[in-house]
Amino acid sequence: MSPTGLGITFLTLPLVVRAAAGGQWCYDSQDPQCGPSHWKELKATCGGDKQSPVNIDRRRLQRDGGLGDILFEGYDQAPPGKWRLTNNGHTVMLTLAGESASEHITISGGGLPGRYHAIQLHFHWGSPAQNGSEHTLDGHQLPMEMHIVHMNAKYQTLAEAKGHPSGLAVLGFFIQVSETTNTNYNTIVAGLRNVSHAGDSVDLASTFRLSTLLPRSGRLSGYYRYQGSLTTPDCSEAVLWTVFEEPVWIGQQQLKAFVSTVHFPLEGSVLLKMINNFRPLQPLRSRKIFASRGATASGGSLHRDHHQLLLSLLLLALLSLFLPAP
Ligand SMILES: *[C@@H]1O[C@H](CO)[C@@H](O)[C@H](O)[C@H]1NC(C)=O
Ligand SMILES: *[C@@H]1O[C@H](CO)[C@@H](O)[C@H](O)[C@H]1NC(C)=O
Ligand SMILES: [Zn+2]
Numbered sequence: 001m002s003p004t005g006l007g008i009t010f011l012t013l014p015l016v017v018r019a020a021a022g023g024q025w026c027y028d029s030q031d032p033q034c035g036p037s038h039w040k041e042l043k044a045t046c047g048g049d050k051q052s053p054v055n056i057d058r059r060r061l062q063r064d065g066g067l068g069d070i071l072f073e074g075y076d077q078a079p080p081g082k083w084r085l086t087n088n089g090h091t092v093m094l095t096l097a098g099e100s101a102s103e104h105i106t107i108s109g110g111g112l113p114g115r116y117h118a119i120q121l122h123f124h125w126g127s128p129a130q131n132g133s134e135h136t137l138d139g140h141q142l143p144m145e146m147h148i149v150h151m152n153a154k155y156q157t158l159a160e161a162k163g164h165p166s167g168l169a170v171l172g173f174f175i176q177v178s179e180t181t182n183t184n185y186n187t188i189v190a191g192l193r194n195v196s197h198a199g200d201s202v203d204l205a206s207t208f209r210l211s212t213l214l215p216r217s218g219r220l221s222g223y224y225r226y227q228g229s230l231t232t233p234d235c236s237e238a239v240l241w242t243v244f245e246e247p248v249w250i251g252q253q254q255l256k257a258f259v260s261t262v263h264f265p266l267e268g269s270v271l272l273k274m275i276n277n278f279r280p281l282q283p284l285r286s287r288k289i290f291a292s293r294g295a296t297a298s299g300g301s302l303h304r305d306h307h308q309l310l311l312s313l314l315l316l317a318l319l320s321l322f323l324p325a326p
Contacts, residue, residue, distance in 0.1 A: 221294025
């Protein structure tokens, strides 16, 4: 071995050790030593008090009549240009913001403070034995969840947007599974085979209308809104969350494609399937979750109103027993 070779070995060794000891985050399914309970050691924000995901307890929602329909623009046209599908080691992500293309895909209204550009969408899923949504509904985890990440148009960069509580708006969609294939997901599902390994990416054969990945447009007025964070490090508390009531349905085989095709980064010679890439629930603390105008009246909160009414009536009746007759 030449002296130079020795030098390089000595130089690179400490770097490799340091990378393994810290700086990387992961899910427990990849390695419990860098899993979600360790994220706050890498980024203090991950231990903050406005973290996501949370459980959506429909008995404790607060109705906000100001949460009307979200205006989706550019969702109904296949944009020119290309969309790149990437295995980033933690999820499969579809980049929507080319250098210019995404200017045309925006959301506004629905109580959002301004206009937001779509940047990327990605998925969280489970395993054959476990559901994998991040948010839960009345304590129930659903099979998958899709996140469409948007950036407030008044900021120039993601880093800048992350510095503001309403810098980002993420749309969360629960994904349910049935026997029927959802052909609108074919392009993404077919692309999974091209991004089997961490770091892989592929340009999809064509773009398509983003709206085809969503529930029927008539069902988009029902949603839940709260102030939270990114669900991966750096866990920036910069996200106005919108989680839709109506799920998207995909086929059992399509779910299986996510669970069985994609892999986490290689660790040594170990190749692990990418599964259970969801963050555990975070405490709501003093935050409130708001129900949009069009969200289904929750049995829970209606019951509570009824209870209060009944109690008041009962109290009145009791009082009247003690009041002197006129
Ligand atoms: C997983 O999702 C399915 C389909 O929605 C549901 O029937 C089941 O109860 C869920 N399982 C858990 C453990 O939440
Ligand atoms: C994607 O994978 C399929 C099947 O393995 C292959 O036929 C196709 O050429 C790949 N596409 C690209 C763009 O690499
Ligand atoms: Zn996500």
